[in-house]
Amino acid sequence: MTVDPPRALADLTPTIQAYLMAVHALGAGGDPVTSSALAERLGASPSSVSEGVRKLVAMGLAEHRPYAPVVLTEAGRSFAVAMVRRHRIIETFLARCLDYPWDEVHAEADALEHVVSDRFVDALDVFLDHPHRDPHGDPIPTRDGHLDPLGDTPLDRVEEGSTGVVTRVSDRDNAVLRHLAEIGLRPDSPVEVVSRQVELGIISVSLSGRVVQVGTPVAAAVRVRVDD
Template identity: 50%
Template sequence: MPASTVDDYLKTIYHYTEWQSDPVTPSVLAGELGLAPSSVTEMVKKLAAQGLVSHRPYGPISLTDAGTLRATAVIRRHRLIETWLVREFDYAWDEVHDEAEVLEHTISDRLLGRIDARLGHPRFDPHGDAIPGPDGSVEREPFVLLAEATIGHTGRVLRVSDRDPALLRTLEERGLDVGHTVTATGRDAVQVDGGPTIDLPPAASRAVWLTA
């Protein structure tokens, strides 16, 4: 099976539980990958045979230590490339995901090391996701999803999901991006950096994470 296919599975499993605690089941993984459940089930069996995931029939899927190390290596490449494109080539944060999906499978380790050094060994990508170290380690502060924050909670924006480029553009236009201080004032309303209350698109509260 192609290495890129294995990497995409491992990366998706890692992503799913990175910012929330719900387990990944084969049906969930199939939905995330846009594949038939039967195809995913067969692939998970192959990954388990390689010692990359742990899985029992009808149960959740989890990465083994070997699977986690391989997943974080791919994610490190992806997030360093995203950061490189934003800083060095003036890409917007809503433009980099698809480019990085292609480049993460093609650039050499030597070039990746040069990119990391040139950028000053960044710890977070443009969306606030942690860039794993070469050993797979990550740094992440305690967090709360905006949708689950209590009214009046104030926190710094740690991360904005890159799943919806249009939502990223809308949030940036309203001043809500990584590093700004946000106070939850209603179900879909916030203050940014102590300014007036602004309304957010309904999807925004499930795409923004704040310091807890």
């Protein structure tokens, strides 16, 4: 069964918007977007995910065959990128102008992004002088959907002795964000991997002349642009 294709974000329910963002985010990681991965990311049951994916397909926003990954159509990707843009612009506004800590902006933006208008988001974009990255370092898409590639690597995969600059950190775990803030591991921080104790799950990194130890789960949440 198919339905009339949506013409604007306002035509999409918050649930459909959340599914689009989840599929886009998982796909950006390079891995196939499976129903189980969607269920884990959304905190939903397998049956709910199956129904959600079915609705995406019916609306012409995704393609999915049995036992195959979920893939966004061009229309689905366009809506997903528009949602990513409004989410990250709202996060930037909250952090810059309202002094929200970076571990609180994600949840607040999640609540606001479904109710604000495109006009409001565009006004925020102008007010903030068209920011390129959000508080966590993630690139903000332009109004026409362009998204700058970063070419970065998870910190837990960076080789010993390598240097680079932190580009972004995951906003999925607030406890990790608070820990990163405490040790000063933020976007634009220059880093050097001093040692990797894989068997202990510890990576030692140099930050502005001081060495800190980072657990591999935390390091996996940090992306680095490694120097050539």
